[in-house]
Amino acid sequence: MIVRRFFITVFAATLLVGACGGDPPPPPPPPQADQDSLQRYNDSVAAAEAERRAEAERLAAERAAEAERQRAVRAARASLEEMVFFDYDMSDIRDDAEATLRAKVDILRASPQVQVRIEGHADERGSTEYNMALGNRRAEAIRQFLVGFGLAENRFEIVSFGEGRPLQQGSTESDWARNRRGQFVITAGADAINPSN
């Protein structure tokens, strides 16, 4: 091992001697001015890079915000379209329906271009023609609830389908409960929904 290191040392010394054999060439002039421009160049590259990165980050953030907004709009739309249900033979707004309708009020306030058709439905029991009246009373009760929060009445049209368009076809208590409902159809301003707050 020691022997081998010795040979390497000798060989390296021989090379050094050989190199210093002739006149040494003049050293290249120190590239003073170029050094500056290079620095500037490097700086500018870095700056551009940073800018690009910032831009990309900004775009990504924007996209995320837009996605978030879209999600909020979708949620707002779903909230606007969420059905409310009624008790048998009644057109009073139930407590659970009140919460659903309050959520709509906030969205409708933030989205003045949105107009809604309120559809009233009844279950199959009773008289078919009476159920058309009952469906209209339900739709009207919803409209008056919304108007009571200061929303313009002309943003809502109402229509009753009576028992003609059941959500569920069966004749059980739970089918009937699902069929006694108010439905909401956005008729204008669907692309101008602003989620509230």
Next chain:
Amino acid sequence: MRIRIIETWSWFVVLAGVLATSVSTQPLAAQDELPGVSLGLVYANTYLPALAVQPFVGGFGGDMIASRVEAIVGRDLRNSDQFEVIDSLPDAMVGSQVDYPLWDRLGAVWLVTGEIEVSGDGYMLTIELHDVVYREVRDRGRFRLPSQDDDDFRMSVHRISDEIVRWATGAPGMAASRIAFTMVGNDGNKEVYVIDSDGEDLRQVTDYNSLTESPTWSPDGSRIAIASYKTGVPRIYEVDRFGNELSALPAVRGAGDYVTPAYHPDGSTIAFSVFGSNSQSGIFTYDLAQNCCLSFLSGGPWYDVSPTYSPDGRWLAFNTLRFGDAVPQVMMMPAEGGSAETLSPYEYGGGGFYAAPDWSPNGDLVAFHGRIDRRGRYHILVINLDDGGRVLRQLTSEGNNEAPSWAPDGRHLVFAGERSWGFGLMVVDVTTGRLRSLLGGRRVDLPDWSPVLPPT
């Protein structure tokens, strides 16, 4: 509570047997108490004379349709519920001559004979009504029938049946009539159909692929007013029985639901309900022929619906929610509007669900349906205005029964029935309580019986 149950004659073997069974198994005492109101199945102990139809004879080419015409007439006479119709005897037993002693032995009081021969494009039918007891011809008539493929063929035979009823009883018949109603298709849409009074010749009228409601015949039977959702909101139209649109009621009250049309006996004024127009609802009239003259009859914050005129056109009965949710009542008011009185037995603060009134063509009765027992069943009820109201007769006792409509004879009602086997159109005779199924197994609703239909 006064309850009278009178068993119908035992020889109404099938139908009355079903009815009587259901009467005895359903204790009427379990029904809700209605102050001042007698509620129960009350049928007069009516005597029905026996009537036989001798097989019709065909001569000069008439033999081709003799048995078909005889079958239609026999069924019509049975459906009139004015006779106890004896089943046809085989030709060989009766021959072509009238054998009064034979019919007398069989218990017949009336005997109908017919003879058909070809005449021009159609036929000539000679009908005789024999009084078996006195062994004489009571009435005789010769009637033209169009060819069998003519659209009016069956209706022409029905008109002859009504003539026989008139000969024997002096009362109008109802065989020459149709019933319009709604039926739900597999796609969930509702269209209007018509069917002959004997349950034959079912035909689709509207084809809107939409909801179609409340068909009602014009007084001359040439038009049917309907409420259709074909534009997305309910509006009133007139169509003929082939579905051709004849007129549309303009949205004379602005936006809102326009529903439940009813013809005034003048044939051009229509009463209808509007819901949700400027938060105002009510019953209005409009002259469709003149296209003018909107008139407000009743309404406001409450809801009045399902108007029906008295035959003299002076009164309107209707359904109202003015007492609040869940307690719809039947009221009547002058045809030009004004103060209304309650026909159904409502007590302030009490319950009760009564809906879908229809005024009888004789003017004395108003039929509607009501929720009767605690199980929430709906039954057909009739109130007699001559009694000063307050006395209700219950005509059904099984299943659910809704939306009655009077036949032109003022004696039969068609209604939408629901039984354990499904839905169907049913006909009840108010006098005897006899019940028959007109169209079974379909999701049918809102039947309206036409007037007697004139030849086309």
